[in-house]
Amino acid sequence: MKRTSSSFLYNKFQQELKDGNNIRFTRSCHVTSNLIHRLGLEAELQGHNGCVNCLAWNEKGSLLASGSDDVQVIVWDPFRHKLLSTIRTGHSGNIFSVKFLPQSDDNVIVTGAADCKIRVHDVKQREILHVFSCHAGRVKRLATVPDQPHLFWSASEDGTIMQFDLRNPEMCKGDHPRNVLVNLNDHIGPHAEAKCLTMSPLRPELLAVGANDPYVRVYDRRMLHCRGVVFPHDMPSRIFNVRSGSPTSVNSQSASSDFPSISEDKGLPAGCVQYFVAGHLPQKQQDYRKKYRTLASTYMTFGPDGSELLVNIGGEQIYLFDVSNKRRPQRYIIGQQLNSQTHADSKDAICENSNGYSKRCIDVGSNGFSNGVTKHIANSSLESSISSKVGKRGRYYGKPLQPAVEAIKKRANEVFESQNYSQAIHLYNQAIHMAPDLPILYGNRAAAYLKRNWDGDIYAALRDCYSAINVDDSHLKAHFRLAKCLFELSWVEEALDCLTLFKSKFPDYAASQTCEALEKDIRAAIFAKTEEYGTDGASPSSRGQTPSRWMESTADTTSFQEQTWRSSAFDYELRFCGHCNTTTDIKEANFFGSNGQFIVAGSDDGSFFIWEKATTNIVRVLRGDESIVNCLEPHPVTCMLATSGIDPVVRLWTPQPEDGKKNDREVINSDDAASANQKRMNADPLEVMLINMGYRLPGAGSLDQDDDTGGESPVSCRPS
Numbered sequence: 001m002k003r004t005s006s007s008f009l010y011n012k013f014q015q016e017l018k019d020g021n022n023i024r025f026t027r028s029c030h031v032t033s034n035l036i037h038r039l040g041l042e043a044e045l046q047g048h049n050g051c052v053n054c055l056a057w058n059e060k061g062s063l064l065a066s067g068s069d070d071v072q073v074i075v076w077d078p079f080r081h082k083l084l085s086t087i088r089t090g091h092s093g094n095i096f097s098v099k100f101l102p103q104s105d106d107n108v109i110v111t112g113a114a115d116c117k118i119r120v121h122d123v124k125q126r127e128i129l130h131v132f133s134c135h136a137g138r139v140k141r142l143a144t145v146p147d148q149p150h151l152f153w154s155a156s157e158d159g160t161i162m163q164f165d166l167r168n169p170e171m172c173k174g175d176h177p178r179n180v181l182v183n184l185n186d187h188i189g190p191h192a193e194a195k196c197l198t199m200s201p202l203r204p205e206l207l208a209v210g211a212n213d214p215y216v217r218v219y220d221r222r223m224l225h226c227r228g229v230v231f232p233h234d235m236p237s238r239i240f241n242v243r244s245g246s247p248t249s250v251n252s253q254s255a256s257s258d259f260p261s262i263s264e265d266k267g268l269p270a271g272c273v274q275y276f277v278a279g280h281l282p283q284k285q286q287d288y289r290k291k292y293r294t295l296a297s298t299y300m301t302f303g304p305d306g307s308e309l310l311v312n313i314g315g316e317q318i319y320l321f322d323v324s325n326k327r328r329p330q331r332y333i334i335g336q337q338l339n340s341q342t343h344a345d346s347k348d349a350i351c352e353n354s355n356g357y358s359k360r361c362i363d364v365g366s367n368g369f370s371n372g373v374t375k376h377i378a379n380s381s382l383e384s385s386i387s388s389k390v391g392k393r394g395r396y397y398g399k400p401l402q403p404a405v406e407a408i409k410k411r412a413n414e415v416f417e418s419q420n421y422s423q424a425i426h427l428y429n430q431a432i433h434m435a436p437d438l439p440i441l442y443g444n445r446a447a448a449y450l451k452r453n454w455d456g457d458i459y460a461a462l463r464d465c466y467s468a469i470n471v472d473d474s475h476l477k478a479h480f481r482l483a484k485c486l487f488e489l490s491w492v493e494e495a496l497d498c499l500t501l502f503k504s505k506f507p508d509y510a511a512s513q514t515c516e517a518l519e520k521d522i523r524a525a526i527f528a529k530t531e532e533y534g535t536d537g538a539s540p541s542s543r544g545q546t547p548s549r550w551m552e553s554t555a556d557t558t559s560f561q562e563q564t565w566r567s568s569a570f571d572y573e574l575r576f577c578g579h580c581n582t583t584t585d586i587k588e589a590n591f592f593g594s595n596g597q598f599i600v601a602g603s604d605d606g607s608f609f610i611w612e613k614a615t616t617n618i619v620r621v622l623r624g625d626e627s628i629v630n631c632l633e634p635h636p637v638t639c640m641l642a643t644s645g646i647d648p649v650v651r652l653w654t655p656q657p658e659d660g661k662k663n664d665r666e667v668i669n670s671d672d673a674a675s676a677n678q679k680r681m682n683a684d685p686l687e688v689m690l691i692n693m694g695y696r697l698p699g700a701g702s703l704d705q706d707d708d709t710g711g712e713s714p715v716s717c718r719p720s
Contacts, residue, residue, distance in 0.1 A: 031593035040656035052644035067095030103149035112139030134177035145204040159192035189557025202306035210297025214281040223272035275569035279329030280459035312589035320574040332494035421452035439468035578674030579603035602629030621667035
């Protein structure tokens with residue numbers, strides 16, 4: 001507290017001396033750790049009669065607009081907690097998005113709803129200025145940019161992104177609108193749905209789009225132009241090609257196929273879009289589909305400086321992508337390449353990112369499908385022998401740890417041994433933030449990820465193994481854990497290559513029981529994969545066999561160009577875990593603070609989570625709704641957060657006085673809440689739906705209880 005106060009006074013003093021420090025001072029004090037830990041419920045704004053699905057601040061933060069299932073928009077004074085105006089929108093379906101048009105004196109509001117319509121409202125005159133009926137699916141998101149008072153954009157479940165210019169409303173008239181900027185149907189196929197979109201605040205030419213898949217698309221709007229689509233009268237809910245019945249654009253030139261070749265780009269010029277996806281999700285998507293678990297982007301937003309893109313993936317975690325300094329997904333490079341690459345990049349081995357991940361790009365290999373083999377359960381013989389032979393100050397540990405880092409590492413190792421893997425990861429995150437050049441920290445965090453095994457943890461462990469090896473190629477444990485990660489990810493050929501390198505590099509451990517057991521499981525997985533796909537790699541159907549799962553995974557309607565874009569997709573920088581996002585498809589995640597210091601997101605358990613961006617650690621969990629928190633909108637200039645969800649109220653959260661009173665809304669054990677949410681995300685969808693409706697099912701209590709500790713021993717990943 002003393003350090004925080006002195007820092008505040010120093011910055012205040014600098015502000016008084018130098019005018020140029022005013023903005024810096026304001027941004028640094030907008031949201032601080034102290035204010036976050038004092039955050040509590042200030043008020044509940046009542047006036048809606050249904051779920052509140054969307055919130056929007058005006059530019060100054062003096063007004064808050066909310067849209068609801070009651071098809072009304074309410075404009076609030078957030079500081080006096082007063083209802084200023086109720087807009088009867090005329091929509092006949094749930095309102096999903098509301099926006100103030102910039103430079104309109106906060107008098108023009110745009111709404112998008114489930115009735116497939118977009119309406120433009122004059123707040124003071126209580127008039128509807130425009131009604132746009134050009135979408136054929138639910139309108140899920142609207143977007144604006146500060147310097148464009150006449151333009152806004154929409155994302156709809158008809159698979160299109162449309163651009164609206166109020167100076168030329170005739171572009172969106174009748175069954176043949178001519179304002180389609182992006183038509184996902186051209187490339188994804190007839191079931192494409194646009195779920196969300198956002199514009200970069202500092203680079204408004206960048207348009208990010210999320211769909212009903214795990215891929216994030218960032219378009220350069222300067223390279224796009226509006227096109228037309230055809231709406232048949234007998235199919236009002238989708239966009240269909242008159243000839244074939246499949247969705248397509250009017251100016252599509254494909255005559256022999258519903259989907260274009262690389263030269264038939266359906267009006268999209270080369271280089272106009274870049275794809276991003278968490279490196280493990282393309283393959284995991286196949287497994288999720290079999291469990292009736294869908295992946296879709298439910299919300300995305302650019303950071304304050306425009307270089308970071310935060311995406312909430314429904315059915316998975318929250319990911320932050322760096323759109324300026326992009327990262328390639330990581331797989332495995334065969335031993336010789338890995339060694340040469342590591343030594344060649346030794347000068348760049350120090351990780352630049354505050355979370356400790358190296359920025360170096362690693363080329364991707366081929367992606368195999370899950371083989372269904374039981375995952376390897378190892379004992380501790382190998383890792384115990386490694387610890388005893390290498391010692392506490394082996395050569396691969398590099399320079400000695402700073403006392404503060406050493407203390408955190410020691411505490412992390414202790415909680416790891418007590419099987420509190422989430423807390424161990426929390427502590428390793430802190431240590432890596434303080435010392436991002438120490439391979440032992442990455443190796444230990446990889447061990448904790450392997451043990452915890454939440455969604456995305458195995459791939460995160462793989463990245464940590466690479467980070468450790470990049471710093472020091474002699475890090476024995478990182479090499480062995482890398483082979484484990486590749487096997488757990490079902491990249492079995494790469495796992496065998498990696499284990500072969502490990503055995504040649506560390507021959508003393510090649511005959512260990514654990515190493516031999518892992519190799520046995522890897523070879524069994526390769527054999528099973530060969531049985532399924534054949535030694536020639538041909539599909540079962542081409543050999544006269546039953547297609548079975550091969551048909552499920554390859555029966556794709558994506559265009560060749562879409563496949564090309566996906567194959568060159570970039571990986572994430574940071575990952576935020578703990579919430580659950582499976583029940584609704586409008587769940588948000590936002591930056592909190594003028595510098596984006598914190599991340600906030602709602603959850604299916606009625607809570608909202610606050611993470612520290614630099615470490616990705618959870619810092620607060622607060623109860624924001626009786627059922628589900630969907631919307632979180634940080635105030636643009638002060639430490640205030642507006643939230644909403646299933647309850648028919650809007651809640652305002654601000655720092656509360658330090659008077660010692662208990663915050664009844666705070667969830668004390670954030671680790672337990674995060675663990676329960678992980679179980680909820682992997683539970684049977686019908687069971688989760690019934691639980692959200694208030695039913696208590698036999699055995700469903702396991703969502704909030706620990707797993708049985710009996711049975712097989714877990715993978716041994718003893719930290720160093």
